[in-house]
Amino acid sequence: MFPTPVERRSAAVQNTYKALLPVALILWLLPLLMVALFSIKPDSDFTQGNLWGLPSSFAGFENYTRVFTDSAMPRYLLNSVFITIPTVIGAVALSCMTGFALGVYRFRGNIWIFFMFVAGNFVPFQILMVPVRDLTLNLGLYDTRLGLVLFHIAFQTGFCTLFMRNFIRALPRELIEAARVEGVSEIRIFWYVVLPLMRPAIAALSVLIFTFIWNDYFWAIVLTQGVDTQPVTAGITAFNSQFRAAYHMMSAGSIIAALPPVMMFFLMQKHFIAGLTLGAVK
Amino acid sequence: MSAIPDADQRSWWRRNQMRAAPWLFLAPGIAFFAVYVILPIFQSFQISFYRWDGLGEARYIGLVNYRELLDDPAFYTSLRNNVKWLLLYLLAIPGGLFIALFLNQQVRGIRLYKSLFFFPFVISQVVVGLVFAWFYNPAIGLFNPLIGLFGLSPMNVLGNPNTVTYGIIAAGLWPQVAYCMILYLTGLNAVDPEQVEAARLDGAKGWRMLWYVILPQLRPATFIAVVVTVIGALRSFDMISVMTNGGPFGSSRVLAYYMFEVSLSEYGFRMGYGAAIAVVLFLIMMVYIAFFLWRMWREERGA
Numbered sequence: 001m002f003p004t005p006v007e008r009r010s011a012a013v014q015n016t017y018k019a020l021l022p023v024a025l026i027l028w029l030l031p032l033l034m035v036a037l038f039s040i041k042p043d044s045d046f047t048q049g050n051l052w053g054l055p056s057s058f059a060g061f062e063n064y065t066r067v068f069t070d071s072a073m074p075r076y077l078l079n080s081v082f083i084t085i086p087t088v089i090g091a092v093a094l095s096c097m098t099g100f101a102l103g104v105y106r107f108r109g110n111i112w113i114f115f116m117f118v119a120g121n122f123v124p125f126q127i128l129m130v131p132v133r134d135l136t137l138n139l140g141l142y143d144t145r146l147g148l149v150l151f152h153i154a155f156q157t158g159f160c161t162l163f164m165r166n167f168i169r170a171l172p173r174e175l176i177e178a179a180r181v182e183g184v185s186e187i188r189i190f191w192y193v194v195l196p197l198m199r200p201a202i203a204a205l206s207v208l209i210f211t212f213i214w215n216d217y218f219w220a221i222v223l224t225q226g227v228d229t230q231p232v233t234a235g236i237t238a239f240n241s242q243f244r245a246a247y248h249m250m251s252a253g254s255i256i257a258a259l260p261p262v263m264m265f266f267l268m269q270k271h272f273i274a275g276l277t278l279g280a281v282k
Numbered sequence: 283m284s285a286i287p288d289a290d291q292r293s294w295w296r297r298n299q300m301r302a303a304p305w306l307f308l309a310p311g312i313a314f315f316a317v318y319v320i321l322p323i324f325q326s327f328q329i330s331f332y333r334w335d336g337l338g339e340a341r342y343i344g345l346v347n348y349r350e351l352l353d354d355p356a357f358y359t360s361l362r363n364n365v366k367w368l369l370l371y372l373l374a375i376p377g378g379l380f381i382a383l384f385l386n387q388q389v390r391g392i393r394l395y396k397s398l399f400f401f402p403f404v405i406s407q408v409v410v411g412l413v414f415a416w417f418y419n420p421a422i423g424l425f426n427p428l429i430g431l432f433g434l435s436p437m438n439v440l441g442n443p444n445t446v447t448y449g450i451i452a453a454g455l456w457p458q459v460a461y462c463m464i465l466y467l468t469g470l471n472a473v474d475p476e477q478v479e480a481a482r483l484d485g486a487k488g489w490r491m492l493w494y495v496i497l498p499q500l501r502p503a504t505f506i507a508v509v510v511t512v513i514g515a516l517r518s519f520d521m522i523s524v525m526t527n528g529g530p531f532g533s534s535r536v537l538a539y540y541m542f543e544v545s546l547s548e549y550g551f552r553m554g555y556g557a558a559i560a561v562v563l564f565l566i567m568m569v570y571i572a573f574f575l576w577r578m579w580r581e582e583r584g585a
Contacts, residue, residue, distance in 0.1 A: 001386070001388075001470075001473075001475060001478065002383075002386070002470065002473060002478050002491065002492070002495075002496050003383055003386065003387075004487075005387060005388060006387050006389060007388070007389075014389075017387065017389070018389060021389075021391075021392075021395055024384070025395060025398055025399065028399060029398065029401070029402075030417075030424065030428075031413045031414055031416075031424070031456075032401075032402070032405075032413055034416070034417060034423075035412075035413050035416060035417075038416075038422075046422070051422055052424060052427075094310055094311040094314060095311065097307040097310065097311060098307065098308055098311035098312070100307055101303070101304040101307035101308045102304075104304075105300070105304040107301070107304055110304075111579070113308065113312070115575050115578070115579075116315070116320065117311075117315060118574070118578065119571050119575060120315060120319040120320060120323075122513055122567065122570070122571045122574070123319070123323060123564060123567060123571070124517060124538060124560065124563045124564055124567050125519070125538070126537070126538050126542065126556075126559070126563055126564075127322070127323050127326045127557075127560040127561065127563065127564040128318070128319060128322040128323065128326070129326075129541070129542070129545065129546075129556075129560065130322075130325075130326060130329055130336070130545060130553045130556060130557050130560070131321070131322035131325035131326055131329070132318060132322050133336075133546075134336070135317070135318075135322070150314075150318070151318050153314060154315055154317065154318030154319060155318060155319060157311050157314055157315050158315060158319065161311065185299060186299050186300070190307070214406065215407065217407065217408045217519075217520045217523070217524075218519055218520065218542075221523075222542075222546065233406050233408045233409075233520075236408060236409070236412070237524070240412070247416065247422055250412070250416075251416075254409045254412050254413065255409075257406070257408075257409055258406060258409040261404050261405070261406070262401070262404050262405065264404075265397075265400075265401075265404040266397065269397060273464060273468070276461075276464060276465075277464060277465055277468040277503075277506075
């Protein structure tokens, strides 16, 4: 292991290391801790200049309740859910199929189609913005959640295909060959042989795409407007102008907006990191 | 008699399914991707030769948009800021490596520490932007008291054209360092312990060990880290939009943001001009995409 494990060092080094860990963590998360502290302070603390001290009274419950009762935040959160979940399902379903096709079959053009998905996944959003907005307008889907979902599914298919194809390549080919010898049709091989083996990849990808889409801001402001359709990343700006200069409320609102992917991460950590670091180890 | 055509159909599928199946599975994915990603790239190229407000008639004007770019000071500011982003964002790689080395131990609770260090990456960039905007805020933020500890006088990071871009990049580095950290932690896990021990017996330690033994084994992680960091730098949009709206006086714009401003905000719906900016951004990115594909192609051939 590198660096040398601290267990092999002197007691002094070990203790310094253990003391350093929490200090480093607090410094690392300092901006976030500041906002978390703001979110549980009462309004009066800000007017009296008690900014970074302990809250004069615990107002966390009040502040967070107000986020749900006095603003459109619940609506935005719901929009985010209705945008994110269908996108995850759509993109994973499409890429299971494309990944299967590119991972299992050898045919002319295979590598070029694969490269098309990979390259498309890296393009800057701005090169797509004007035509995609125009297309969405023409389909009558501008300012609808469906319009946003369709685009997200298409774009995420690039990354998902890369992911799924590489995963399927690493599966044992003998299973597929054996099924073919038995005369099982290709569609049944996909459904009954390969798909069950892809479960870990599906889990990892779902968690990852959930986070990406939940956190999307650019497409939300390009393709939607207003409280009926916009997800929480875009809604937070409206929320902040409603509570202008009320830092305790804005802080609580931001934390609520950021929470779902954070919970997803802590609940599904193993899958999340497996997805993110695919390819970091050869 | 009626069974014959049925049998025929079955046998066509039987005979050709190996050739037909991949296209069947690819069709929906390719259709979606072509309509929403591939085609729009070409359309943007086309639109960049037109004057178009997004609603009325588009008028062909040849290279006028591109010629205008050459005389547009805002374009140069954006380009310069893109270069700053690109160079400074790469600090995420050594930063992530440093934290990964710091956390690559097996003391109690280290798993939780790793998760919490990674945490900024999971938060949306919009919230990261807000958090840092408040952190820098001269009235309420902790930033000024903090630099005060080192004897520096208070400043308004986001209000000063000379510091604003660096302030936003620092905020952007926060999640990016976390990302690189997790890549390196995974990479360090896979480092061959026998090689490390052998090098240790040969007297290698510290920097020399890191440089000659560890880093070569971390190559795949470094490669991915470079790719995602470069792309992240060129995609920077959310934070600029949330923290400064490109200001003050347009000094924190980057191409991605300026393009949006030109096409969709109060500066008027100049789709053609916006598309021209997007094309420039795309061509810059294309260099990296080509490099990435070339490397993948080499690997595929080797496999």
